[in-house]
Amino acid sequence: MQTGNVTTPFGRRPMTLALVRNQMASADIKQGKTADKWQVFRDASVAMELLGIQSNSLAVLDALLSFFPGNELRQGSQLIVFPSNVQLALRAHGMAGATLRRHLAILVDAGLIVRKDSANGKRYARKDGAGQVETAFGFDLSPLLARSEELAIMAQQVLADREAFRKAKESLTICRRDVRKLITAALEEGANGDWEVVEDTYIALVSRIPRTPTLSTLLAVLDEMNLLREEVVNRLEIQPNPKNYSANAALNERHIQNSNSESTHELEPGSEKEPNAKFREIRKGEGGQIKAFPLSVILRACPTISDYGPAGGISTWRELMSAAVVVRSMLGVSPSAYQDACEAMGPENAAATIACILERANFINSAGGYLRDLTRRSERGEFSLGPMVMALLKANGQGNLKVG
Incomplete structure (x- = not known):
């Protein structure tokens, strides 16, 4: 590299190492390289924010390029333009002198042009005899x-x-619309669940969108909004059949709450290692699924789940199932994994299993994977909720609790 390729600015303008690097880089151009000056200008215009320049800076650059003859920038050719500030200002749409000088400095700092100052700071060219x-x-x-x-x-x-x-x-607009309309439908049609809490979650999420969001902000909110939409859809999927619910809701609710009068249970824990080992009982829940334990036993074994119930408590199986939907999302369990568990175990037992997983969350690496494994074992008749509940009761100091 020849030292003659580096020049210092005239007058009181300082020299910086950045200017040295820019000048050295501009001198190291591949032999025979060419570029269309207006294409380069368009690229710089698109990338103006990344370059740290403004629209007035582009107007000055446009004026400078207009003084270069031809459209092709070529390595080895004369690439220096030397208009006066008066000429530049005219082509920059009558820009004021102070503004012109400021944006010339911005273009230099951005590494788009380099000053080649004469001894007296004037701009001019010397020509040969030809x-x-x-x-x-x-x-x-x-x-x-x-x-x-x-x-x-x-x-x-x-x-x-x-x-x-x-x-x-x-995508965020569509997702917001979906969530908003689904929540509204659930509220207006009286769907089971604490939809006011879901609506509050939606409103809080929307309030996080700034007036001028960045791409990263939008993507972050979009991810959470998609999760909320999955949550809402999952809640709606596990709603009881509307044809039967209106006629049987009150009866089913009383049936769930009054566990002492429903039936007697033979709660003899079976080994998880023995195929088809289950808790034998005759009490039925909603939809006919067998529940292994009374709700009170589940809540004593898994007290943490109560924090996620409506108003911070759980008094019915329906409230347990509602809380389980919230918890499964918090644990990172996908809607499909939970739905498979509901189909294999019944919705009450699946909710109770989620409550158990929550209680042991510190010891489980992947709640979703663990639930899928329990679901597969349940389908093969190799999983019983009993040993898990009894182990948690023992851990909570209630191992001698009698149920039934």
Whole structure:
């Protein structure tokens, strides 16, 4: 690298190491490299925010390029333009002198142009006998040629980010609409569950969207909104059949709460290692699924689940199932995994299993994987809720509790 490729600015303008690097980079251009000056300008315009320049800076750059003859920037050719500030201001739409000087400095700092100042700071060119420019002092456009590929990549990245932003905003709008309308339908039609809490969660999530969001902010909110939509859909999926619910809701509710009068139980824990080992009983729950334990026993074995019930408590199986939906989302259990568990074990036993998993959350690496494993074992008749509940009762100091 020749030291003559580095020049210092005239007057009181300071020299910086960044200016040295910019000048050295502009001098190290591949032999024979060319670029269309207006394409480079368009790329710089798209990437203006990444470059740290403003619209007025682009107006000045546009004016500088207009003084360069032809459209092709070529390595080895004369790439210095030398208009006066008066000429530049006219082509920059009558820009004020102070504004012009400020944006020339911005272009230099951004590494898009380099000053080539003469001894007295004037801009001019010397020509040889044939009328060709031999030496010129002014603004060197070499950095635009040197960085043409970089500017193109930056412009492509900006365009890709804009498209990603548009898609994220569109997806969030649709997801917000879905969640809002599903919650409204659930509230208006009296669906079971604490839908006011779900609505509060939705409102809190929407309030986190700033007036001018970034792509990362939109994607973060979109992820949470998608999870909330899954939660809402899952809650609606486990709603009782509307044809039967209106006629039997009160009867079923009394049936669930009054465990002492429903039947007697033979609660003899079976070994999880023995195929088809289950708790034998005759008490039925909603939909006909067999419940292994009274609700009171589940809550004594798994007291933490009560914190997620309506108003911070659980008094019915329906409230336990509602709390289990909230907890399964918190534990990272997918809706499909929980639905499979409900089908294999029955909704009450699946909710009780979630309560047990919550109680042992510190000892379980993947709650979703653990639940899927229990579901598969339940389908093969190799899993019984009894040993898990009895172990938790013992851990809570209630191992001698009699049930039934």
